Amino acid sequence: MSEVTGNPREIQTLLDIMARLRDPVDGCPWDVEQDFSTIAPYTIEEAYEVADAIDRGDMADLKDELGDLLLQVVFHARMAEEQGAFGFADVVAAISDKMVRRHPHVFGDASFEDAEAQTAAWEELKRREREGNGDTDASALAGVARGLPEWQRAVKLQKRAARVGFDWPGIDPVLDKLREEIGEVRAEFAADGRAPTDDGARDRLEEEIGDLLFVAANVARHGKVDVGAALRRANLKFERRFRAMEAMASADGSALENLPLDAQDAYWARAKADE
Secondary structure (H helix, E strand, C coil): CCCCCCCHHHHHHHHHHHHHHCCCCCCCHHHHHCCHHHHHHHHHHHHHHHHHHHHHCCHHHHHHHHHHHHHHHHHHHHHHHHCCCCCHHHHHHHHHHHHHHCCHHHHCCCCCCCHHHHHHHHHHHHHHHHHHCCCCCCCCCCCCCCCCCHHHHHHHHHHHHHHCCCCCCCHHHHHHHHHHHHHHHHHHCCCCCCCCCCHHHHHHHHHHHHHHHHHHHHHHHHCCCCHHHHHHHHHHHHHHHHHHHHHHHHHCCCCHHHCCHHHHHHHHHHHHHCC
16 A cells, blocks of 8 residues: 655645635635635636646646645535535545445455446446435436536446447447538538528527537547547647747748738648648
């Protein structure tokens, strides 16, 4: 077993700092006025910044971002403690108990043939936990949180459906469906290529684009590619190439925004070729 090398007092120090920040008399006015709903977006943002540091392989930044994420846990726990609901120690105890309970093959005498069997057992344990908490939803889709990023929720819903056999047998029909959805999106655009202007048409366009993105997530799932990681890579690539375009234009004595599209495309081709 690995040991904690940091001083446990450092955790208490962080808890004390948060308690001081939340003090209604001597605390920080901004921190005092926050609640669960206002802090939740920051929690999500910090989780993404952790993922970004990992993508960049920046261990120093990862240390800082993990600290920011830990602060979010401490913040939520402090607000709950103020309401008499639970405290930080209860959060730690709950996750410790859960990890032991959900890993009987590590902390007990259970055994599984492979990772697939282990995953099935994990899901069964989660189902039993939901039942124990009074959740009577017997659907295969039960427990897929609505607060997830929608791309992540799409993949989870697809995986749950696939467990009961509702899935395409391979990638070819998924790609065929993707082409179909692209055609339906194209049909919703006006003949001159612009987006529809009336509310009903915009609603139909939103629905068709949603279908397209849902199928694109399914393509990634069949390829065992993480949608978020793939999109982060695409974003980073676009940003890298676009910044290179700006630098090239500046070196040529021009501003990118003052150039026609064909000239911008030429810089894009150069940026792509230079990679």
